[in-house]
Amino acid sequence: MNVALLNDYEIDIERLGIELEEQGYERYEVKKQLDDRYRRFSQKGDFRCVCCDEQVEMVLSEDKVFFFRHSDKEKCSYSENHKTYKSQKEKLENAPKHRAGKAILRTYLEGTCKTNDIRLTDGYRFKSTLTFVPDFILEFSNGQRWAIDYLTGLKTDRKYANSLNKRRHTYIQHHFTPIFLFDSYWLAYEPEIHHVSLVDGELLCVSQTKQDYLWTDFICGLDSNLKNALLNNRPFKLQVKSMAYFAPHEREINIIRFLQENENLRKTRTVYKPIKVPLEKALTINHEQSDFIYTNEKEDGYREEFKRELEQMYQQQENQRKQQELERARKEEEERKQIEFYRAWEEEQKKKATQNTRDYYDSTADVPFTGRTKHQMDADLKRDMKSLQRKNHSNNSYLQAIQHMSKYYGVDG
Ligand SMILES: [Zn+2]
Structure with missing residues (x-):
């Protein structure tokens, strides 16, 4: 134990040692100082245990913490x-x-x-x-x-x-x-x-x-x-x-x-x-x-601050959500327009094809059939591609195909 009573006054021998060391004394000097000051009281049996009031003695060792122990080796x-x-x-x-x-x-x-x-x-x-x-x-x-x-x-x-x-x-x-x-x-x-x-x-x-x-x-x-x-x-x-x-x-x-x-x-x-x-x-x-x-x-204020933070967070989340919604609407509109455009183009093609056939029969009425013209073969190719894309493609690749074809043939085909 670190504390003992000397004439009812508490002596903390450990703390005294630390204080002297903090003043810059070497350990052996600290030991000597405390020995000079307290050894005789210890020898005369003046130190008492703060707990059981039995006699204790001071133990100072250079390599250990200073302490008191019961003189009769009894423990309390x-x-x-x-x-x-x-x-x-x-x-x-x-x-x-x-x-x-x-x-x-x-x-x-x-x-x-x-x-x-x-x-x-x-x-x-x-x-x-x-x-x-x-x-x-x-x-x-x-x-x-x-x-x-x-x-x-x-x-x-x-x-x-x-x-x-x-x-x-x-x-x-x-x-x-x-x-x-x-x-x-x-x-x-x-x-x-x-x-x-x-x-x-x-x-x-x-x-x-x-x-x-x-x-x-x-x-x-x-x-x-x-x-x-x-x-x-x-x-x-x-x-x-x-x-x-x-x-x-x-x-x-x-x-x-x-x-x-x-x-x-x-x-x-x-x-x-x-x-x-x-x-x-x-x-x-x-x-x-x-x-x-x-x-x-001050925590009422902190709570208000916390609430403002949440409001900000909520606002941010809301803005983000609205942004995403706008983006989705824009995409849908774009797709709708593309499909519309394609339908119009298809309509146009159909009309043209009818026109062409009519032209063909008109112009070849009294000429015997000899084979497909270059113009007719182009029209055949376009028609085949269109039907192929329609059959095989999901919405997305369908759109891609339309875009590709529109580019390839130009708006009017
Ligand atoms: Zn004791």
């Missing part, structure tokens, strides 16, 4: 929990990132807890032994308890999701409300296709806050055109949900709100871009004391 929940906590964080988290982010989170939680009369402690200082140890425990005056974890080492595999699920269940079994904050690095959002990517681990932490219900009501109240533009023929459940990501260095929580498909929860449709909320706002306790509020109270 604190020392057990601290060991569990350390090993879990080492295994699952990005250690430097987690340490820095946790320190920032602590500062803001201290503020929230002070104004709400909530007791804030490190998870490992819980009075009974836990199999999963959270970063922080919040104890409300009405007896309610939260377990808060800052998660930096998200993995996409099923194993990670299972361990997170187990962690959550353990918290619930111990009557904690579990609160997981993923590091904002894991927020993957694509505005063009309105998508936020969620792996199994994240899916476990999707929540539905008061703001999500307001968004849901808003969407349900939209007219059907806008709703269709939003759903785009996909099987989304009409229920807005959200994820909160922690951005410690920006001092923000990033909230993303979205719909999910019924059958595949990884298929999402975001309703708004990630909303950046300053930590002190986002980490306000909600009315039911069941979660943080995760909002900056």
Whole structure:
């Protein structure tokens, strides 16, 4: 464990070591300084366990984290929990990132807890032994308890999701409300296709806050055109949900709100871009004391903006549809004209053929038949082609044939 009581005053030996290192001291110098300062108190049995008040001793080693241990080698929940906590964080988290982010989170939680009369402690200082140890425990005056974890080492595999699920269940079994904050690095959002990517681990932490219900009501109240533009023929459940990501260095929580498909929860449709909320706002306790509020109270405006976007989208879709309709009407008209033209041409040909025959008989009345003239053979060829095209061709190739023939023979044949 990192903390012990000296004359009822808490000494966090780990934090003192880190602070000195940050001032630029080498590890051996840090160890010497702390030895000079605290070794005799340890030898005189002055350090007590914050959990069970038994005597503890200071252990300083150059290659390990500084800590206290029970002098009689007995264990209490604190020392057990601290060991569990350390090993879990080492295994699952990005250690430097987690340490820095946790320190920032602590500062803001201290503020929230002070104004709400909530007791804030490190998870490992819980009075009974836990199999999963959270970063922080919040104890409300009405007896309610939260377990808060800052998660930096998200993995996409099923194993990670299972361990997170187990962690959550353990918290619930111990009557904690579990609160997981993923590091904002894991927020993957694509505005063009309105998508936020969620792996199994994240899916476990999707929540539905008061703001999500307001968004849901808003969407349900939209007219059907806008709703269709939003759903785009996909099987989304009409229920807005959200994820909160922690951005410690920006001092923000990033909230993303979205719909999910019924059958595949990884298929999402975001309703708004990630909303950046300053930590002190986002980490306000909600009315039911069941979660943080995760909002900056400007969301009415965001909803109106979202509606305008949908209206624009609908307008675009409408324009496109009208355009396509016009195009189709134009094509139909063109085809109709071509067919009309061909019929007229055919009519003309028929008339001419009759005329020709009449001419032929007129001019050859008293001359004996000797064979087909060049003019007659051309007429025969045209007639044969026409009947062939009529027999074999569907509408489209029929039209092509007409076009081809019209070109070949000229309008009058
Ligand atoms: Zn103890």
